[in-house]
Amino acid sequence: MNPLRSLVWKGEINVQIYVEESLLIGGKQQQHASSKPLLNLRFPRDTFLPMYLTSILNQLKLSLKYEIEKIIPRCWFSYNEKVLPWFLPIGVIFDMTMSNDIISRSNDTIKPTRRSIISTWPIKLHFKQKEETDRKLPYGFIPLIAGEGQLESFWMHRWKQACFIMNGSSKIMMQLARHETVSFWNSIKQRDLDGFTEISSKIIPASESGFRMVPIKYHLPYNNETNNFESPIQPVVKLIQNDNSKGPIVLQDVILKDFPDLIDINGEFKGFMIAQGIILQPSDSVYELYSSLLNIDGFLHIIISNS
């Protein structure tokens, strides 16, 4: 197995969970409590936030005003007052919100210190009661009405989509046996890389020439001006050179099609691309990147920044 896959699979993020005061017993008197992190956790990069929601709420249940079952369908996480899209892998949301931090740390020429190495991600848990009329649910909020089943279904559709992009149809995904589908989802929940690789290798073409297109999503960093995160950009990426030149398709070739401004007057690439918390090089082969850094939903998520 590719050793990079194993390293990426083990990647984790330090998360600080803050809780909205209205969710805590004591309400507004708990202002001091909502300004401090109530939990410090470490999440694997390649998982989804809702997978840990019940566990988070269980740890907080002595301080919570409402029952956990009541909270789950009407709660959301935010970073800097913006709703976090629960349907993206945690690592992707982290990279979108903390891209400047990742870039500045990579440029750090000073000897690394604890402060410069350890990065924490503060996110806040919110809840809105059905009866509350003085405020609305935030724009972009998708309720988790069916709990984990909803997440599983969403994830399955992403793999069908990725399968269609790679192979020209979702047939391979649809022909998986029931037990294979179940073990594929369990491999995500149980953090079993071998189980994940066993099923995903049936869907992903074995060689570069087998790819119809590569499932890639571009994300732009956290935006203070809009209500929420921007929609992702899904480029058409083929692994065949348009001209007669040989050599692999590199990242710069595909990114410049959508972002030509990322090249300066001298022909030098001036942007930053981040995937799985790693700053990518413009000369990296797209096929190699997909093979090593693909996310659990079958897509390679790349955060593009020009800062």
Added chain:
Amino acid sequence: MSGLLIESENDSDENTVSSKESIASRNKFGPKLTQVGNTHLYDGAHEVYKVQEKLENYTRRLSQLGLGLDSEGSSEISRPSSSIALSPTQHSHTLNSGEISHQPSIHPKSPNKSKTHSPTPRLRRSVSSKSPQSTKIQIKFQPIGSIPQLRPNTCKISSHKPFSTINVFLKKRLKVENVFCYINNSFAPSPNERIGDLWAQFKVNDELIISYCAIVAFG
């Protein structure tokens, strides 16, 4: 493939336009510079290049002093109006590790200007007139099961809209509470995906085929 070729062809056109426009925008830096530009632009290509060079030097100096044009404004001028606005880097909030423990508030109302001010323009996706991102694309609707058929069964929609727009449209037109949409009878796209991107990847005879059903059809 054709989509890629079209984009790359137009990208070069756009760059040319963009560079011309950005020169124009730089002329707005100050009255003195505008005057210099107006005086010499007609004297020949050599003079034009000299003026451009002077303007560029001036811009660079302003950037170094942090007095450059507001990046929002400059980006608006240098991009066509059809461009999809993307993320601003000038307002990005930088969080250094370790800061969090010293700061009682994690949600500052206004970003720290000394940290966030940057002359870097906003990153935008290139949009050309021929690309699917800037045009209307054709969608063909196919009912599954007992849900009513849409008449006419094709429609055109702006390609930059998110897929959730289709869902809202179908619910309204069919007067139903729930509708489940699938592309090519295979998968349900994420509600925030752009319709233009889906069209570019999954079109059949230049149409995006969307099946819809009142209950879950493809799990």
